[in-house]
Amino acid sequence: MTGQDATTAQDHRIGLLDGSHGSNSREFQVVLDPGANVQLDQLVAVRTGLPDGTQVTHYGIVTELRSRFEGADLPSDTARVVDRVIPAEHVRLAEVRVLRVVPELFVAPNAGSVAMRAVGRDRTIALFEDEMKRGKLPVGLDMGGEPIYADMRFVDGRSGGHFSISGISGVATKTSYALYILYQLLETEGGMALLGGRAERENVRALVFNTKGEDLLHLDRPNSEFPGRPNARAQWRALGVGDPGPFRSVRLYAPRRPGVSGTVPGVKSRDTRDVHAYGWTPEQFIRDQLLQFCFTSEDDRSTQVGFIEQQFRIQLLRHLRRLEGGESGAVVILPTVPEDTSFDPDRMAAREPETVRAGAGHVIEDFGGFVDFTEKMANRDDDDTIKAWFGRTQAGTRQAYLRRLLRLRKHIGPLIGCGLKPVSSENARLHVVDISTLHDDAQRFVVGSLLDGVWREKQGTGRVPLRFVVLDELNKYAPAKGYSPLRELLVDIAERGRSLGVLLVGAQQAASAVAPALPRNASLKVAGRLDANEADAYRFLSSSLRERASRFMPGTMVLSQPIVPEPIPLRFPFPPFATNPDEAVVDEARDRERTETIMANLGAMSGAERGL
Amino acid sequence: MAIPQTNDTGRRPFIGVEPFDASYGAGFRADEEDEHTVECRVVEDGGHFRIHQPRDAGPPTRLCFVDGVRRTEAHLTRTNPQGETITGIAGAWGAGAVLIGEDGPAEIGHVEIRRAVIFSGGEQVRLHPHPGGWRWTALSVDSEEPHAASQHLQRLMRDTEAAIADHLFAEGWLVVFDGPLHSIRRSRRTPVVGYVKTHHRRTLAVEHWQVVPGLLVGERTSIFAMKDDRYACYIRVGDPGPWAGPWAGIARLEVPASSGSAQAIATVDRAASWLPTFASAPHRDARAPVNLAPVARLEQHLHHLIGDSRLALRAVREAVMQHNRDEEAV
Numbered sequence: 001m002t003g004q005d006a007t008t009a010q011d012h013r014i015g016l017l018d019g020s021h022g023s024n025s026r027e028f029q030v031v032l033d034p035g036a037n038v039q040l041d042q043l044v045a046v047r048t049g050l051p052d053g054t055q056v057t058h059y060g061i062v063t064e065l066r067s068r069f070e071g072a073d074l075p076s077d078t079a080r081v082v083d084r085v086i087p088a089e090h091v092r093l094a095e096v097r098v099l100r101v102v103p104e105l106f107v108a109p110n111a112g113s114v115a116m117r118a119v120g121r122d123r124t125i126a127l128f129e130d131e132m133k134r135g136k137l138p139v140g141l142d143m144g145g146e147p148i149y150a151d152m153r154f155v156d157g158r159s160g161g162h163f164s165i166s167g168i169s170g171v172a173t174k175t176s177y178a179l180y181i182l183y184q185l186l187e188t189e190g191g192m193a194l195l196g197g198r199a200e201r202e203n204v205r206a207l208v209f210n211t212k213g214e215d216l217l218h219l220d221r222p223n224s225e226f227p228g229r230p231n232a233r234a235q236w237r238a239l240g241v242g243d244p245g246p247f248r249s250v251r252l253y254a255p256r257r258p259g260v261s262g263t264v265p266g267v268k269s270r271d272t273r274d275v276h277a278y279g280w281t282p283e284q285f286i287r288d289q290l291l292q293f294c295f296t297s298e299d300d301r302s303t304q305v306g307f308i309e310q311q312f313r314i315q316l317l318r319h320l321r322r323l324e325g326g327e328s329g330a331v332v333i334l335p336t337v338p339e340d341t342s343f344d345p346d347r348m349a350a351r352e353p354e355t356v357r358a359g360a361g362h363v364i365e366d367f368g369g370f371v372d373f374t375e376k377m378a379n380r381d382d383d384d385t386i387k388a389w390f391g392r393t394q395a396g397t398r399q400a401y402l403r404r405l406l407r408l409r410k411h412i413g414p415l416i417g418c419g420l421k422p423v424s425s426e427n428a429r430l431h432v433v434d435i436s437t438l439h440d441d442a443q444r445f446v447v448g449s450l451l452d453g454v455w456r457e458k459q460g461t462g463r464v465p466l467r468f469v470v471l472d473e474l475n476k477y478a479p480a481k482g483y484s485p486l487r488e489l490l491v492d493i494a495e496r497g498r499s500l501g502v503l504l505v506g507a508q509q510a511a512s513a514v515a516p517a518l519p520r521n522a523s524l525k526v527a528g529r530l531d532a533n534e535a536d537a538y539r540f541l542s543s544s545l546r547e548r549a550s551r552f553m554p555g556t557m558v559l560s561q562p563i564v565p566e567p568i569p570l571r572f573p574f575p576p577f578a579t580n581p582d583e584a585v586v587d588e589a590r591d592r593e594r595t596e597t598i599m600a601n602l603g604a605m606s607g608a609e610r611g612l
Numbered sequence: 613m614a615i616p617q618t619n620d621t622g623r624r625p626f627i628g629v630e631p632f633d634a635s636y637g638a639g640f641r642a643d644e645e646d647e648h649t650v651e652c653r654v655v656e657d658g659g660h661f662r663i664h665q666p667r668d669a670g671p672p673t674r675l676c677f678v679d680g681v682r683r684t685e686a687h688l689t690r691t692n693p694q695g696e697t698i699t700g701i702a703g704a705w706g707a708g709a710v711l712i713g714e715d716g717p718a719e720i721g722h723v724e725i726r727r728a729v730i731f732s733g734g735e736q737v738r739l740h741p742h743p744g745g746w747r748w749t750a751l752s753v754d755s756e757e758p759h760a761a762s763q764h765l766q767r768l769m770r771d772t773e774a775a776i777a778d779h780l781f782a783e784g785w786l787v788v789f790d791g792p793l794h795s796i797r798r799s800r801r802t803p804v805v806g807y808v809k810t811h812h813r814r815t816l817a818v819e820h821w822q823v824v825p826g827l828l829v830g831e832r833t834s835i836f837a838m839k840d841d842r843y844a845c846y847i848r849v850g851d852p853g854p855w856a857g858p859w860a861g862i863a864r865l866e867v868p869a870s871s872g873s874a875q876a877i878a879t880v881d882r883a884a885s886w887l888p889t890f891a892s893a894p895h896r897d898a899r900a901p902v903n904l905a906p907v908a909r910l911e912q913h914l915h916h917l918i919g920d921s922r923l924a925l926r927a928v929r930e931a932v933m934q935h936n937r938d939e940e941a942v
Contacts, residue, residue: 085718086718086906086909087720089720090717
């Protein structure tokens with residue numbers, strides 16, 4: 001050890017390795033010096049000399065702290081010690097779990113060794129930052145305000161991918177954390193470098209589903225509460241972001257206003273011109289085979305209904321024609337097609353349909369028209385047609401299928417219609433899709449349809465450009481049990497998505513309620529405040545950390561990543577972008593401009609009164 | 613045990629249980645017909661033996677307790693080429709103090725732990741230090757009495773205690789010394805207080821002696837002169853419980869006479885006011901209440917520091933082996 005090292009060791013010394021308790025290769029205990037100020041999660045380094053002269057450093061994290069009177073044998077002795085009747089020594093102990101041993105030798109640190117705070121180079125090694133050779137993403141700040149990094153290889157799909165974020169609604173700040181990660185990736189200089197430079201970043205897309213109020217429809221606006229939190233700016237600076245602000249490249253989508261046939265988005269807290277109405281034309285509905293996502297609740301798949309859907313979907317593709325003279329997406333379903341027409345849905349879907357006149361068959365212009373067509377087919381008394389469209393199912397099953405479709409008319413209806421445009425992945429990096437106003441069935445339909453689109457688009461393109469999908473309440477789309485096309489799609493994305501560059505940032509209240517493949521395939525597991533009853537499902541956390549997580553305050557999370565063997569608690573800073581309508585800073589200049597336009601129009605209409 | 617009874621108190625005979633754990637023997641052993649009985653002169657209250665309720669001296673400050681422990685760790689023999697064998701011991705002793713200062717917690721300090729090899733017959737044997745951290749001072753006693761070496765060990769412990777006590781009362785502490793003052797051989801000035809837990813003999817005239825069990829907790833008797841060099845009084849340190857005998861919970865305080873009776877009275881008053889605070893509870897001390905809690909803790913600590921007796925014996929054996937090998941090599 002050089003002289004300088006010795007000084008540093010002295011400065012950062014926190015105590016000695018407990019020899020009465022014993023250490024092992026995984027954990028040890030430090031008897032803290034009287035003046036040592038040590039908290040949970042602090043990083044510790046212990047240098048040990050082996051008999052052969054090898055110097056080994058154990059790096060660990062403080063997982064528990066204890067304090068007691070040495071010499072007080074009985075609980076009642078405490079008062080005697082405090083009253084100065086019996087002498088006792090106040091001892092404080094820190095339990096430390098080993099994160100890393102350098103060089104990698106499986107030995108226990110020596111009893112009596114000096115334990116130091118791991119700072120500087122030691123901290124870097126303790127957290128494996130030296131191993132993050134392909135870039136490191138700042139994922140938060142440790143309890144002492146120092147940045148914590150995740151290995152980019154496990155973020156961008158090279159070695160792993162997907163985030164799984166768990167925690168109780170409201171206090172676990174799951175969505176906020178997902179947005180924090182997106183912000184780091186999509187909006188910061190550091191994120192741009194990690195994604196491979198400006199050009200690469202411009203091709204990255206993130207799809208965020210808004211499930212609560214219109215909260216996420218304001219991400220492009222500054223957060224009005226941010227300036228009142230001077231600490232937040234310093235925290236962002238520590239995380240390498242000098243000038244945090246709103247998301248700059250955002251496109252917002254909402255379903256069209258219910259009961260209105262046009263394409264006006266149904267939003268209350270934003271100007272309708274800021275938001276795009278989304279939906280699918282009947283042609284897209286059929287060619288993208290979105291019918292399967294109409295039947296996603298569990299009972300739909302446990303009966304023959306799913307079978308009918310499959311049969312019916314293929315027949316729709318076979319009989320599909322485009323309505324002549326309209327570019328709006330209306331279709332005609334022919335009564336008969338040549339016998340040699342393929343039964344391969346994907347091949348048929350890829351083919352541009354021919355154009356026919358309205359009289360050639362049944363015209364479908366919206367979801368209602370589609371339901372009507374289904375009803376008409378179900379009521380045919382021609383056995384061959386029934387068999388072709390519904391398979392060999394009983395009349396009762398067909399009625400059940402029809403009843404479900406009728407029920408969906410109200411929920412899914414507004415999403416299907418002529419002239420509607422689906423969510424595009426162009427023009428912006430972040431695409432926020434509001435599904436908060438939709439019925440559960442319609443939410444599943446939208447999520448399934450959009451994910452299927454992303455998934456199909458990425459088949460065959462390789463890992464880049466990356467597609468991030470942020471989805472809360474994963475348990476609703478991929479429940480732990482049962483079968484649905486959406487669940488299978490999500491499981492497929494979880495299992496194969498990382499190599500295809502489709503990266504899921506999934507959140508759920510309880511990991512146990514989600515299809516096990518999702519959390520299992522997530523390289524980065526994050527937990528906020530956990531339900532104490534649920535904590536058993538989080539095996540990646542030590543039992544003490546699980547217990548602790550049930551008391552986390554909003555903004556405190558714990559992150560587990562593949563190369564660091566212990567989960568690290570962290571905090572992330574207050575967002576500079578608005579995460580709900582109340583936080584949004586209203587753009588006054590724009591409002592004024594609009595008011596002026598309206599006034600000018602009014603003035604133009606009233607002419608003579610202009611001077612007023 | 614027999615309590616001298618000269619006057620009929622009008623009470624019915626009753627039986628008491630000694631509060632000490634039986635393994636410690638009785639705290640009260642002053643049989644009436646003991647040959648060591650002395651009747652000391654009362655030097656306070658004009659020679660009348662009284663009970664005093666000392667003024668409350670406030671919370672204890674600059675009060676310390678000094679005590680020591682010892683242990684014979686191995687019995688040794690040394691056989692010369694003529695086949696004559698002498699005996700010795702390897703032993704350890706330690707002493708220290710509990711300091712109750714102006715503020716802050718009670719602390720253990722001034723601790724000293726030592727080891728020695730003591731042979732009788734005036735011969736010293738030097739053992740090599742053991743790599744495990746054991747080392748022995750070579751000592752001898754001239755006597756060839758079987759217990760001479762052990763007695764010397766006791767003396768060494770008392771000397772160490774005395775040195776610590778000296779040091780502390782030079783610094784102005786009120787020193788409570790666990791045991792009678794006569795073991796501190798040099799003359800002392802107050803404030804040093806000997807604290808005697810067991811009563812081996814009657815020290816007062818019978819009529820005075822009978823007054824002592826009437827003490828309530830915190831009260832003391834008038835002081836009396838023990839030989840020429842010490843003043844003493846009895847105090848009740850704690851309540852031993854309704855089952856206990858009349859002398860349970862009573863301790864004798866001794867102060868040096870050299871400072872004069874006025875100084876002695878001031879010192880015992882202060883001690884009598886403070887000591888009941890430190891009386892131990894029956895559930896945590898086998899010699900409660902008179903074994904003072906800080907002293908008990910100090911003894912426990914010293915025993916702990918002296919170390920494991922099995923390791924000590926092993927170290928002695930190994931050091932002796934080494935010694936014999938060296939002798940052969942010479």
